[in-house]
Amino acid sequence: MANAVFTTEQKPVFVYGTLRAGQGNYFAILEGTTVQECDAVLDDYTLFGSGVPFAVQRDGRKVVGEVMDVDPELWAGVLHRLDRLEGYRGEGRNNMYDRKVRTVTLADGSTIEAYVYLAGETSRRWFSDCEEIPGGDFVKAERGESVPFLGTSD
Template identity: 30%
Template sequence: MAHIFVYGTLKKGQPNYFRMEDADKGQAEFLAHARTVEQYPLVIATKYNIPFLLNVPGKGQRVYGELYNVDQKMLEFLDKFEGCPQRYQRTEVRLEVQDGNGEGENKLKPGSIVEAFMYSTTAYQPDWLQNPTYENYNAYGNPGLNYVLPEDRSTEL
């Protein structure tokens, strides 16, 4: 099992969350809401309004998201879904737990620091660093920047 931090369309209430619940893709257990200890630029980019967490620690904002415990099958699915390692890289991140929902050994205390993997990218356009940064992504919360589902896209970014 591995800890994964999701900050974009895979969060609850977001357009790709159903993938986290798909048992055919593996298991994903919600553990806690968390935010990055370091700041990162979370930007919305491309004509599809995709959230990208740029691997530029120290810039941007502390990013809120969700922490999951996933099995190997789900981890492999997420790597493929995120285009790892071409588009995104699975990198380690330190997180501050905001609340805990796990049980037993998976119970996390608010304020505790945990490590997890997240999908960040070094493959971005230089002008993306000029985009507004967000601390909490919502696919439906930024007028004019609504996320375009993968099945509704052409093949190019």
């Protein structure tokens, strides 16, 4: 198919920043909407930013987060609120974050495909001077916990 249409079929969502359990946007958008939440890692990406993280591809790094499996009856509304929060207006647009399907690794070692909001064109320009978040763990970095980089160093 020459021009595949990006679908919004339900998949779990991998979250790594303010949408993680216990964080502000989790309470605003995800709390009470999930049927399952699991610790997970996104390989070959890293986090940049402070207060508002964004993930960019970087071989050998890892992003620590959680997979949120949203109740199917609530899916459309939750996806709409997530897209709005992340400044996602559709595939190929000038988005703050792009919604992509990526393979993430669950705590038990299994893998699953999930939506991930990755740095879009706008956020890459806006945060171009931000530092990498050590260990790819936004929550620990925000608490000031020392975390070594996961994966290989550059």
